[in-house]
Amino acid sequence: MPELPEVETVRRGLAPAVEGARIAAVEQRRADLRFAFPDGFADRLTGRRITALNRRAKYLLAELDSGEVLVMHLGMSGSFRVSSTGEDAKAGDGFHFPRGKNAAHDHVVLHLERGAGANCTVIYNDPRRFGFMTLVDRRHIDSHKLFAGLGIEPTGNALDPAALAGHFAGRAAPLKAVLLDQKIIAGLGNIYVCEALWRARLSPRRAAGTLVRRDGTAGERLDRLTEAVRAVIADAIAAGGSSLRDYVHADGSLGYFQHVFAVYDRAGETCQRPGCGGTIARIVQSGRSSFYCPRCQR
Numbered sequence: 456m457p458e459l460p461e462v463e464t465v466r467r468g469l470a471p472a473v474e475g476a477r478i479a480a481v482e483q484r485r486a487d488l489r490f491a492f493p494d495g496f497a498d499r500l501t502g503r504r505i506t507a508l509n510r511r512a513k514y515l516l517a518e519l520d521s522g523e524v525l526v527m528h529l530g531m532s533g534s535f536r537v538s539s540t541g542e543d544a545k546a547g548d549g550f551h552f553p554r555g556k557n558a559a560h561d562h563v564v565l566h567l568e569r570g571a572g573a574n575c576t577v578i579y580n581d582p583r584r585f586g587f588m589t590l591v592d593r594r595h596i597d598s599h600k601l602f603a604g605l606g607i608e609p610t611g612n613a614l615d616p617a618a619l620a621g622h623f624a625g626r627a628a629p630l631k632a633v634l635l636d637q638k639i640i641a642g643l644g645n646i647y648v649c650e651a652l653w654r655a656r657l658s659p660r661r662a663a664g665t666l667v668r669r670d671g672t673a674g675e676r677l678d679r680l681t682e683a684v685r686a687v688i689a690d691a692i693a694a695g696g697s698s699l700r701d702y703v704h705a706d707g708s709l710g711y712f713q714h715v716f717a718v719y720d721r722a723g724e725t726c727q728r729p730g731c732g733g734t735i736a737r738i739v740q741s742g743r744s745s746f747y748c749p750r751c752q753r
């Protein structure tokens with residue numbers, strides 16, 4: 456399943472192809488993916504210009520000049536590829552894709568115009584069809600059910616210890632559960648929670664409230680955890696995202712970040728922290744696997 460760093464990698468791969476482009480035609484090949492497409496989906500897209508491609512949590516948001524936002528979620532197996540057409544293949548260089556996917560799973564094709572000789576198609580492929588697309592009025596997007604109540608983005612400066620302290624204070628719930636709560640941090644998945652806790656040397660079982668001082672301010676451990684969350688996400692984005700299944704990046708290449716996971720899926724292996732010597736354990740919390748080193752994560 457694509458996690459937030461993959462989605463951000465896809466966004467960065469697609470943005471140069473779609474931003475500023477006009478949607479000349481839409482091929483919608485099914486009535487639904489995970490959910491039905493909205494009424495008039497293709498008509499509402501056709502002729503519109505994409506002014507920006509943004510991301511919120513694991514959603515891609517294509518801003519349209521109609522005032523609507525095309526919201527896209529990759530589900531379990533969704534991917535995009537971009538094909539340059541005509542004589543401009545060289546111009547689209549980095550975005551010229553080998554046809555590695557079964558075309559039977561190409562569900563939506565956007566034909567984009569970027570001016571003379573710079574047309575391309577953006578193809579959404581999704582074998583398992585857990586992904587979806589919908590159209591939302593930009594004026595109401597913050598209160599839309601997909602976005603209302605979403606927590607802090609784990610990228611950038613919005614995530615700071617003071618903001619997290621307010622959510623952690625007094626909580627007896629384990630760190631693992633609190634970090635997976637999308638209402639606190641948006642888009643942080645199981646893999647990156649495990650990795651962040653290892654980097655911060657904190658046990659996934661530790662009560663979240665123990666990271667906050669009596670006066671409600673962030674303790675040293677919460678400073679460490681915040682930095683670790685930002686760092687694992689930034690590193691994963693830099694590495695081009697991870698790939699645990701048959702997941703292809705926007706640039707057609709397979710991800711590779713899984714090779715540098717320190718604890719995720721490494722039960723029984725020796726902890727990589729210099730001088731630790733502990734053995735990575737797997738436990739189940741809230742129905743999800745947690746991988747951690749009981750020796751150095753406290």
Ligand SMILES: [Zn+2]
Nearest residue numbers: 726731748751
């Ligand atoms: Zn260790």
